[in-house]
Amino acid sequence: MAKFNKLATALLLSFGAVAIAPAVNAADKCPIELRKSKAMGQSTGKKIQKAFKAYGEDLFDESIAILLEANPKNDFDKASVARFLGNLYAQKEQYTKALNQLKLAADTNVLGGTEHADTLRAVADLSMQDKNYKQAIEHYEKWMTFTCKSDVKVYTLLAVAHVQLKQWDDVIVNADKAIAIADKPIKDLYNAKVNAYFNKKQNKNAIKVLETAVQLFDDDGALWRQLAQFYLATENYKQALATYDLAYKAGFLESASDITRLAQLLSQGGSGYKAAKVYNKHLKSGLIEKNAKSFKQLAVFYQSAKEFKLAADNYGEAAALDNDPKLYLKQGQFLTLSERYGQAVNAFNKALKANIKNRGAVHVELGRAYLELKQYKSAYKSFQLAMKDKKSARTAKGMLSYVKEKAKIHKVSL
Template sequence: MRKVNKLAAAMLLSLSGGAIVASPAALAAKGDCPIDKRKSQAVGQSSAKKVQKSFQAYQEGNLDEAIAILLEANPKDKFDKAYVARMLGNFYAEKGQMDTSLKYLKQAVDANVLGGGDHGQTMRLYADILVGEKQFKEAVGYYYKWMEFTCKTEDAQVYRRISVSHSQLKEWDDSLKTADKAIEYSDKPDKGLYQLKLTAYFNKKQYKNAIGVLETMVKLFPADKTLWVQLAQFYLLVEDYKNAMVTYDLAYKMQALTTEANLKRLPQLMAQQGTPYQAAKIFEKHMKSGQIEKNKANVEQLARFFHQAKEMKTAANLYGEAADFDNDGDMYLKQGRLLALEQEFRPAIAALKKALDAGVKNKGEVDFELGLAYIGLKQYKSAHTYMKRAANDSKTARNAKSYISYLKEKARINNITL
């Protein structure tokens, strides 16, 4: 035999002619409240036997039989019709047949004749099922009717469901107002209510207000690490890069950055805020672990971090590694230039020749860099060859010609034939 729920207990009292015991909240409603003025009554004698028999079947776990008995009841009285409809609505809801449940519950609610407690409970159930069935606009209307009837204007859960309904209808201002009401009347912080506010502010493009909500949430729900990530992302939306970096860094230390996008974003912000070496080490760590994919774009990004950090040799090697993915001449040029700056002239020349072989946007630039590298090796004849080629390119001609004069003087002093 199934355990009798609160609704079933209320039905049983109604059938026996007893008074329905109100909840503490209902007892608080006094004076002119409609629920207090609605007298309780029992079903008529013609329907009572069917109702009692149905309820007995329900108690014994025979839900289909309980429904079948009620469908045979054929009540004539308006109250009896509403009462039977209410029972059928509840039974069909328990079966999961929500469309049918709504049909009968609406009949019971719209009849507006049930006793105070029964009518209030039925309106609330009807509105709750409407929300579950995504009939949000109608649900909101019945929640407010329920409030008006019961005088329960401080029910956090009802305001929560109204806020959800407004959110689903994209009525952001109303969702915000009712979420605030729900927060006001809640016994303890409800994360879902703050998420409703966050969604509303985001869709209204009021990002600073959204940040205020998240700053409250991280204090109220410190165990939820994802909130710190959300807060960092909203700082980015308002271009508050300093706070974004600090918050991402905190989330990283909490091990809350789990996606590749977030693991890449923190180093980018660090580099932007003046700590490129730290950015490079974090990026490198997670590339080695596989959390950041080792592809050309990411290897090039890592090279840029080391480049910003003045780790030229490391950056040069990484530019070369990035170039190897698709034989990128311009990337080999970057490698060669940095190696030359580190006075690694022979590796620089090798990289620069790879750039020429691969093809670059500006060959004169590569020729000029090769000329400089050969000067570094004091191989003036080779340097002269590449500087002459660079002199034929409009972008490098002026600098190349000045070096050609320099090389001619060096050749004369050292008795070298160019």
């Protein structure tokens, strides 16, 4: 019966009472205050009272049937019946029928103040649910004009509807209105503004919104990550790094791509060793997949930090996983830089065995490694092989002369 009383009270206002307006200037009053209720026709009134009785006994179908038998003669009676039917259909979750009836009642525009306002709002809400965003916007705006109310939820729903219609300026306007009157910050409104500015290609404005949002919702990792990404998009690498670093320390970076991006920014900012340390930690933990690409990336970070031994080790890991001759060459070069010439020879030979294309360059590198090991015959042979490649022939020719001199000094027969 409580449900019956609530609906009955609202609907009875549409035909059983007359609103008495205070004696003030009409120009100063809101439309809802100027709207007077009307008396319903006797025949329609009886049908509605009968429908109320059935509704109070939870006989929804019977109540609907009674109302469908009504034959209202004027617009007010038609609107009253339609409004009652709309509410009944909504409670039965027959939302299309509910929307049709409530829209008929709203568009007639004759119901009493409160009833018309509630009907406009119901049409707007059901239109949103039906994804009829233009109709929802129209009726939310009619509701605000009629009631003279500024409502946070309505402005929020308007912003959402304009997002769906890609009307980005209207998204921003309505989100700002909601933000201005909200009792507490609403995250979705800031997200809507960021989305709008992004689609308007106004990244700097999106950044301003996010800079405010991360202060209001400082425990939301997604906002921090998004802010860092916008800094990257505007090539503000210093701020991007600072933001990613804060997010990392707060535990907000949870994906391999975010860790990689942080490490890359650290490396670009001159902190190659820290980049390698962060990246390696999450490579070991399994967050970053252990594949050739990952080991190659770690090698690059160590290379940036001038940790040539560690760079060589990780180029080797990457090369072994894919049998990549170019990576074996890289491994050999960094083994040479870290003065591990025997291991470098092994890496260069693996590059040749894996059919590297620029074989002449590899033979030159191999020859130099043999030279450091004082293996002059092997060095001489490597430079001879390098002579067969036009790109490396000039270098190899010079090195052959050098090897001959060294062999002569050390009395080694070539």
